[in-house]
Amino acid sequence: MTSKKIILTGSFGVGKTSLFNQFIFNKFSDKYLTTIGVKVNKKSVFVDGEEVNLLVWDIAGEVSQDKVPTSYFLGASGIIYVFDLTRPLTYKNLEKDIDYLKQILPGGLIKIVGNKKDLLEEDAIAKVVNDVTMPISILTSAKSGENVEDLFNDLAKSLIK
Amino acid sequence: MAESHKPIHDEVLLDRLKEILLWDDRKELDEIKQILDTRAHLSERVSPIIEEHLSALKETFSEDYKEIINKLIEVKLKNSQEEIVNSLYPSLGRMIKKYIGHQFELLKENIDNSVKKTFSPAGFKRRVKSFFTGVKESELILSNANNYTIQEVFLIERDSGLLMGSASLHTTFDQDVVAGMLTAIKAFVEDAFKKEKQELEFIEYGNYKIVIQTFFSYYMAAAIDGTMITQEKFDVEESMHDFASAELTGAKSSEVSNSELISKKLYEYFIKK
Known part of the structure; x- marks a missing residue:
C-alpha cells in the first residue's frame, strides 16, 4: 500500500476543515471552528485496484502562504489550495501564493479548488472563474459533498501515475 | 498746631497701656504660636495624644472594624x-x-x-x-x-511524517495518524523555537511519555507508560540507536520501505522483550 502526504491550505474560513471532514468522515457542520496549528487524518482510496493511503494535513488558514511553517510542507506529494468562491479576498493573492508553494515544494502537485459553490448561482460562479487568474482544478461544496470525493480521487490518481 | 499733636500722643499712650495690660497674654500667645509653628515642639505635645489613641485603636480595631474588613476581603476574593x-x-x-x-x-x-x-x-x-x-x-x-512498559514504537519518515513501521502492545489509535500528528508537533516546536540543530526529544503527560530519537531521514518514537528514571530513558534512547544501526543503516531500500518487515523487527526488538 502506498502512502501520500497531502496538504490542505489556503486563507482562513475557506472551508478546508469542512472539506477534510467531508472527505474523511462524510460530515459537515455549519459551526465555524478555527483550526489551531494542524490536524492530521487519513483515508484510503483505490486507484485502479491499488489502495492509496492519503495522509491529509489540514493546516490553519493564513492570509498569505508564506506565514505557514515551511516544515509542514516537507515530504508532501500534493497540495490542495482552497479559496472561497464568495470572498474575492481569498483568491486575490492566488498567483503569488501558488508561486510560493511551487518554490517550497518543487515538482509537487498543486490543485486549486474553489469551495462553497452551493452558495452561488451558476452565472456568479462563471464570473468568479473568469476573474481568477489561474486555472481552477475543481469547484466543490463541502456542505453538499459535491466533487469532494472526486477531488481527492483525482489527486490520488495523479500522484501514483 | 498743638491740637494736631494731641491725638498722636494719645495713641502712643494707649499703646503703652495695652502693652502693660496685655503683656502676659501676648507672651503666652507667642509661646503657643512658636509651638504650633515648630514641628519638634508640636510633635512633643501632640505625639503622646496620638500614641494614646493609637494604642486604644490597636486594642479595639479588630472588634470595631471586623465586619467592614471581612466584607472587603470577601468582595476582593470574589472579584479576583x-x-x-x-x-x-x-x-x-x-x-x-x-x-x-x-x-x-x-x-x-x-x-x-x-x-x-x-x-x-x-x-x-x-x-x-x-x-x-x-x-x-x-x-x-x-x-x-519501577513499572514502565513500551506501549508503542514508531519509525517515521522525518520530513513527511509517513509511517515506515510500527509495533504496539495494544493498538489504541490509527498509527498513521499518530505518526502524522507527532511529526506536526515536532515540526511546530522546532520551527517555533528555531534552536539550531536541536530536536524535540521528549514529550510527557502524566504517566505517559514519548521518547524521540531523530536520525538523518527518519525518527523513532517510543510511547511509554509508567514511571522511569533518567537512566531508563537513556536506555530506551540507546536501544533506538542500536536498532537503527543494526536494522536500518546499510539496509537495502526495499527492506527499509517494507513496512511489514520493519514493523516485525520493531516488535521483536522493543515490545516482545
Whole structure:
C-alpha cells in the first residue's frame, strides 16, 4: 500500500476543515471552528485496484502562504489550495501564493479548488472563474459533498501515475 | 498746631497701656504660636495624644472594624478568584514538587537502610552489582520497582511524517495518524523555537511519555507508560540507536520501505522483550 502526504491550505474560513471532514468522515457542520496549528487524518482510496493511503494535513488558514511553517510542507506529494468562491479576498493573492508553494515544494502537485459553490448561482460562479487568474482544478461544496470525493480521487490518481 | 499733636500722643499712650495690660497674654500667645509653628515642639505635645489613641485603636480595631474588613476581603476574593489561583498555582506546584522530592529522598534513605540490614543472596548480588557498576543500591531497587512498559514504537519518515513501521502492545489509535500528528508537533516546536540543530526529544503527560530519537531521514518514537528514571530513558534512547544501526543503516531500500518487515523487527526488538 502506498502512502501520500497531502496538504490542505489556503486563507482562513475557506472551508478546508469542512472539506477534510467531508472527505474523511462524510460530515459537515455549519459551526465555524478555527483550526489551531494542524490536524492530521487519513483515508484510503483505490486507484485502479491499488489502495492509496492519503495522509491529509489540514493546516490553519493564513492570509498569505508564506506565514505557514515551511516544515509542514516537507515530504508532501500534493497540495490542495482552497479559496472561497464568495470572498474575492481569498483568491486575490492566488498567483503569488501558488508561486510560493511551487518554490517550497518543487515538482509537487498543486490543485486549486474553489469551495462553497452551493452558495452561488451558476452565472456568479462563471464570473468568479473568469476573474481568477489561474486555472481552477475543481469547484466543490463541502456542505453538499459535491466533487469532494472526486477531488481527492483525482489527486490520488495523479500522484501514483 | 498743638491740637494736631494731641491725638498722636494719645495713641502712643494707649499703646503703652495695652502693652502693660496685655503683656502676659501676648507672651503666652507667642509661646503657643512658636509651638504650633515648630514641628519638634508640636510633635512633643501632640505625639503622646496620638500614641494614646493609637494604642486604644490597636486594642479595639479588630472588634470595631471586623465586619467592614471581612466584607472587603470577601468582595476582593470574589472579584479576583482567577488572579489568586494564578498567583498561587506556581508556588503550590513548586511546594508539591519539593514535597514529593523530599519524600522520594526519604524513601531512598529508607531503602538504603533496609539494604544495609539485608544479607539475602539477592541483596548480596545487588551489592556486588552496585559495587561494580557504581549505581547506588537504592537506585537498583527503585529501578526494579519501577513499572514502565513500551506501549508503542514508531519509525517515521522525518520530513513527511509517513509511517515506515510500527509495533504496539495494544493498538489504541490509527498509527498513521499518530505518526502524522507527532511529526506536526515536532515540526511546530522546532520551527517555533528555531534552536539550531536541536530536536524535540521528549514529550510527557502524566504517566505517559514519548521518547524521540531523530536520525538523518527518519525518527523513532517510543510511547511509554509508567514511571522511569533518567537512566531508563537513556536506555530506551540507546536501544533506538542500536536498532537503527543494526536494522536500518546499510539496509537495502526495499527492506527499509517494507513496512511489514520493519514493523516485525520493531516488535521483536522493543515490545516482545
